[in-house]
Amino acid sequence: MGRAAASLPALPSLLLLGLVAAGAAWPARAPAALPRLPAVPNVVHPPVPDEMRQLAEAAAEALGDDDPEVRPALFQGDMAITNEMYEYWRVGLRWDVFPEKLWDNATVPYVISPLYDPADYATIFQAITTLKFMTCIRFVPWDGKAKDFLLIWPIKKPAGCWSFVGKFGGPQLLSLQPPDERGPNCLGGEGRAIHEILHALGIFHEQSRADRDEFVDVLYENVIPGLEVNFDKQSLENTTYSFEYDYDSIMHYGKYYFSKEKGKPTIVPKKKDAKLGQRWSMSTTDCLKINDLYGCLDKSSYHQRRFYTLCRIMGA
Numbered sequence: 085m086g087r088a089a090a091s092l093p094a095l096p097s098l099l100l101l102g103l104v105a106a107g108a109a110w111p112a113r114a115p116a117a118l119p120r121l122p123a124v125p126n127v128v129h130p131p132v133p134d135e136m137r138q139l140a141e142a143a144a145e146a147l148g149d150d151d152p153e154v155r156p157a158l159f160q161g162d163m164a165i166t167n168e169m170y171e172y173w174r175v176g177l178r179w180d181v182f183p184e185k186l187w188d189n190a191t192v193p194y195v196i197s198p199l200y201d202p203a204d205y206a207t208i209f210q211a212i213t214t215l216k217f218m219t220c221i222r223f224v225p226w227d228g229k230a231k232d233f234l235l236i237w238p239i240k241k242p243a244g245c246w247s248f249v250g251k252f253g254g255p256q257l258l259s260l261q262p263p264d265e266r267g268p269n270c271l272g273g274e275g276r277a278i279h280e281i282l283h284a285l286g287i288f289h290e291q292s293r294a295d296r297d298e299f300v301d302v303l304y305e306n307v308i309p310g311l312e313v314n315f316d317k318q319s320l321e322n323t324t325y326s327f328e329y330d331y332d333s334i335m336h337y338g339k340y341y342f343s344k345e346k347g348k349p350t351i352v353p354k355k356k357d358a359k360l361g362q363r364w365s366m367s368t369t370d371c372l373k374i375n376d377l378y379g380c381l382d383k384s385s386y387h388q389r390r391f392y393t394l395c396r397i398m399g400a
């Protein structure tokens with residue numbers, strides 16, 4: 085520090101004082117002890133309704149493996165749910181029936197697996213930072229004590245990008261497959277991580293909205309036989325909230341998801357030139373929707389103004 089100060093004689097003394105103070109503080113700060121992580125096996129069995137599992141296994145062969153978000157071993161490609169939830173799901177998972185599926189106090193303790201390379205760790209951290217900035221949801225590093233927390237992990241089987249919908253309770257796995265020789269998988273940018281975290285916060289796929297048939301045509305004849313259930317609809321209260329249908333949603337399927345043949349679309353937007361399936365960032369509506377679900381817009385007029393502005397400016 086003395087050498088640095090001596091080599092910068094022109095710096096104002098106040099700034100130098102700041103440098104000295106910061107330097108002096110470093111050795112005093114002991115590194116925080118990391119909480120002991122639960123053991124995560126390479127192969128996990130996320131809960132998938134029994135009848136879905138049979139269907140999915142039968143159809144698994146038919147599906148091309150080029151999109152890590154489209155894995156037939158899971159419900160709706162990248163969601164894991166229980167038999168109990170599935171029974172409700174037929175009519176839509178309702179927040180008044182499952183209030184415990186929202187994270188308490190809009191707080192999500194999380195762990196990013198130490199197995200990730202620094203660059204991939206940074207991508208996931210960036211996704212969390214973006215969500216923190218654009219919402220009132222608090223993402224906090226898991227302190228080793230909180231009962232419910234998100235465990236973001238490069239699960240080997242089933243690999244790919246997948247998540248539970250809403251808070252599951254206890255350590256909750258969220259899989260983000262890192263890049264490999266075949267491609268970037270879930271971590272080519274922060275978008276797919278944001279998509280999966282939005283599932284974990286309780287958001288469904290946009291095209292599963294009850295009113296989607298007014299906005300898109302689902303071409304079932306192009307869907308891999310047995311996987312039509314990926315295009316099921318939710319109940320009205322579950323997915324529309326008070327927002328318009330959003331082609332730009334980061335939660336919307338792409339045009340060719342679950343297509344049985346390359347070039348044959350499974351979803352065609354009714355609005356001409358609408359693009360589907362972007363995975364760059366939350367749309368303005370995604371952003372408003374998640375803020376609405378967690379009460380961020382009702383907290384105060386300051387919050388309302390802040391999040392409306394942020395969503396408008398930063399939304400895709």
Ligand SMILES: [Zn+2]
Nearest residue numbers: 162279283289
């Ligand atoms: Zn999804």
